[in-house]
Amino acid sequence: MSQRETATNQQPFLGVPSSQSAGGIPYLKSFLVVVVAILITSIISWQHAKIVQKGTQSHVSFPCGSFSVVSFPFVLRSTRVVTENGTFPASIFVDRNGLISRVVPGLVEDSSWGCLHDVGDLVIMPGLIDPHVHVNEPGTKSEGFNTATLAAAAGGTTLIFDMPLNSHPACTTYESILEKRRIANSRQLWVDVGLIGGMISGNLETLSDQIFRAGVVALKSFTIDSQAYDFPPVSIQEAEQVMRALRNLSIDGEIRYMIHAELASSKFSPNNYEGPSMSYMAFMRSRPDSFEVNAVQALIELSRKTHCPVYIVHISSADAAELVKQAKEEGIQIFAETCTQYLAFAADDIPDGHPEFKCVPPIRPNGNRKRLLRYLLQDNLFDLIASDHAPATPEEKCLEQGNVRMAYAGISGLQYRLPAVWTALRSYGVTFEQLSYWLSLSAARIFHVDDRKGRIASGMEADFVIWDPESLVNITENWCFHRHKKSAFLGKQYYGEVKETFLRGSRIFKSDAERGKLGTVLQYPRGIIIRNRLVEE
Structure with missing residues (x-):
């Protein structure tokens, strides 16, 4: 840790020889008088500056200087601090342990x-x-813990949950989870990471207390071809078995079951559809709303029967969202997630030959997007907004050929979630408290980490994103920390520049926009693997 910088108005100490001749004493007295006078003048000027600046946006007493390395404890303050009780001027006291002492x-x-x-x-x-x-x-060259967590920090995200697809896809055994943890812990983790386990077809017997003891915080399944050969989908009957087993496991607390909800006929093949290979609309028609509607309807029925909550990931269809709305009104516990790309983009605006926009479920027409916004803003239907960051190499995305049909289905967007979502919602009068709920607090509650994450309050970890909602950001490759830079978000301009990110009181990112750079990582990685709060470390 660096020492606090010396105040700019402090006078340097001038040593005086210990032995003085009698004739030198008058000069010493004169020298001391001058020094005292200078000190008094400096103090008066400093106090005057405080009075003049009091009530303004910036104060100068006890500054953190460059603040490149945090000296604990410290006070962080702004005229706009977002809490559960509103947004207002506040001062946040951070203690030596990286916790919020008081607000x-x-x-x-x-x-x-x-x-x-x-x-x-x-x-x-x-x-x-x-x-x-x-x-x-492990498993691919499309991303990695170091670059993913670095991009998260640059985007103001301090906790990510890693999905199992393409990364030890099954991830349902004690040994595979421990191996995943070992690999993650051997990397530089700039933010905290939670591990999601995979629940695949035919592996119900592996569902036991042991895998949760290994540190998995949730399970994930597909109900449609995942395009990963070793991650086959579950049937609706298998999903019911999983949900009943989760309710019966001797785990003190609920383990979330996250499901990619699309159902298709047995003849469905992801890349076998009609239309030109470069056509985005042909791809979109190959994954119709009915796929989502059928799956969501079936999962709602399972939740009703088993009394087990279900978490439906990346809802893109407004028709499926309507079913979730009805189920919630009935009192069925459904967690509904939508994603940045479904709020920021519309199929009408996607040109052919641009596979960077391909994801599953697909981005749908603008009328559907407007309905999703209405469900989010008026009906409080969606619990949270995630990125579904699904990166791929340029070859996997078929960028050079512009081949939408054969491209990997996934959008790289972890770093851009805050500005893209804010830009999509700001004109609708969304408050900072609502934004914080969708991007932080709700997830903390759903995954049982709200005792330390997701709020600015006494006793919480000092995790902060400091950002400018009025500042425009041009998304370019120079502003990207992902391993591979190509993304559907490139070339866009969004409001909401992330200026700084803190993890447990350490500033891990600072924007460097004035120098034409993305930013600087300022602290050695301090991220940890988040485990279920009920599991002993």
């Missing part, structure tokens, strides 16, 4: 606590949580 309304100046980091009018929100990220390590 005090107003812009206090408490020199006894530590250095002061005043960010003016920038918004301070809890660090974001993304429960749907494909790190894809």
Whole structure:
């Protein structure tokens, strides 16, 4: 840790020889008088500066200097601090353990606590949580724990949950989970990581307390061909068995069952459909709304029968969302996730030959997007907004050929979630508290980490994203920390620049926009593998 910088108005100490001649004493007295006068003048000027600046956006007492390395404890403050009780000027006291000691309304100046980091009018929100990220390590060259967590930090996200697809896909045995943890812990983790286990067809017998003891926080299944040969889908009957088993397991607390909800006929083949290979609309028609509607309807019935909650990932169809709305009104516990791309893009605007927009379920027409927005904003249907970050190499995405049919289905967008979502919603009068709920707090509650994540409150971990909602960001490859830079978000302009990200009080990212760079990672990685709160480390 660096030492606090010396105040700029402090005078340097001038040593005086220990032995002085009698004739030198008058000069010493004169010298001391001058030094005292200078000190008094400096103190008066400093106090005057405080009075003049009091009530303004920036204060100068006890600054953290460059703040490149945090000196604990410290005070972080802004005129816009987002809490469960609203957004208001506040000062956040962070202790030596990287925890929030207290949150005090107003812009206090408490020199006894530590250095002061005043960010003016920038918004301070809890660090974001993304429960749907494909790190894809080990097994592929498309991403990795180091680059994924680095991109997360640059996007204001301080906790990600890693999905099993393409990364030890089955991930249902004690040994495979321990191996995944070992690999993750051997990498530089810039943010915290939670591991999702895979639940595949025919492997119900592996569902036991043991895999959760290994640290899995949730399970994931497909009800349609995942295009991963060793991650076959579950049938609806198998999904019911899993849900009943989850209810009967002797786990003190609920393990979430996350499901990719599409149902197709047995003749369905992901890349075998009519239309030109470069046509996005031909691809979209190959994954119609009915696939989602059929799956969601079946899962709602299973939840009703088994009394087991179900978490439906990446809902893209407004028709499927309507079924979720009806189920929630009935009192059935359904967690509904939608994703950045379904709010930010519309199929009408996607040109042919651009496979970077291909994902499953597909991005649908603008009328569908507007309905999703209505369900989100008016009906409070969606519990959260995830990225479903699903990266691929340029070869896997068939970028050079523009072949949508054969391209890997997934969009790279972990780093862009905050600005893209904010830009899609800001004109609708969305509050910062709502945004924080969809991007952080709700996920913390669903996955049982709300005792330490997702809120700015006393006792919580000091995870923050500091961002400018009025600042425009041009998404370019130079502003990307993902391993592979090509993305559907490239070339877009969004409101909401992430300025700084903190993990347990350490600033892990700072924007460097004034120098034309993305930013600088300022702290050695401190991320950890998040385990179920009920499992002993």
